[in-house]
Amino acid sequence: MKIKIPNYLTIGRIVIVPIFVLAFYLPGFYGDIVPFILFVLASFTDFLDGLLARMYKEESKLGELLDPIADKIIVAAALILLVMDQTIKGFEVIAAIIILTREILISGLREFLAVGKISMPVSSLAKLKTFLQMFAISILLTGETGNKIINFQDYNAQTIGIILLWLSAFLTLYTGYDYLRKGIDHAISEDNKN
Numbered sequence: 001m002k003i004k005i006p007n008y009l010t011i012g013r014i015v016i017v018p019i020f021v022l023a024f025y026l027p028g029f030y031g032d033i034v035p036f037i038l039f040v041l042a043s044f045t046d047f048l049d050g051l052l053a054r055m056y057k058e059e060s061k062l063g064e065l066l067d068p069i070a071d072k073i074i075v076a077a078a079l080i081l082l083v084m085d086q087t088i089k090g091f092e093v094i095a096a097i098i099i100l101t102r103e104i105l106i107s108g109l110r111e112f113l114a115v116g117k118i119s120m121p122v123s124s125l126a127k128l129k130t131f132l133q134m135f136a137i138s139i140l141l142t143g144e145t146g147n148k149i150i151n152f153q154d155y156n157a158q159t160i161g162i163i164l165l166w167l168s169a170f171l172t173l174y175t176g177y178d179y180l181r182k183g184i185d186h187a188i189s190e191d192n193k194n
Helices: 005-024 028-055 061-084 092-115 124-141 143-149 157-193
Strands: none
Touching (some): 005 028, 061 092, 061 124, 092 157
């Protein structure tokens, strides 16, 4: 089986995850910058693999399977690490839980709808949610180094990151509800046929 370039990018994103986790434990500046660079690289390959697959008509079942898995494990790993090291703390953890819960919910929903051969296209709002989520996590990963670079009045990198995380959590709720409603409508219509 010939593996296509978008699939190599997706597999690369999965391979980055353990390196990203280890890099998070590097001391000081490197522990802030290396995970940030790896996360941004993974986020960029997420955009690039989809673009290349569409441009060169290289969509595949392997990509369809691995792409959402790759997205979810890098986001989950980053959020868990940021909660663990108290970058995300207190009530802010709710935003992280909302994001992770939605990812699990949508995965199950896609699987359920796939059985009925019903596709669930990604909406523009869901794409915006993903961008804000990745941007927020990227900023939060910069830690103290980011705070030294972005620091004006009451808004340092961490504060901006948390604001963006909450914004992406609200978008997550809205887009998650929209997808869930479509899934429930389909399930009810299938039950009514029986």
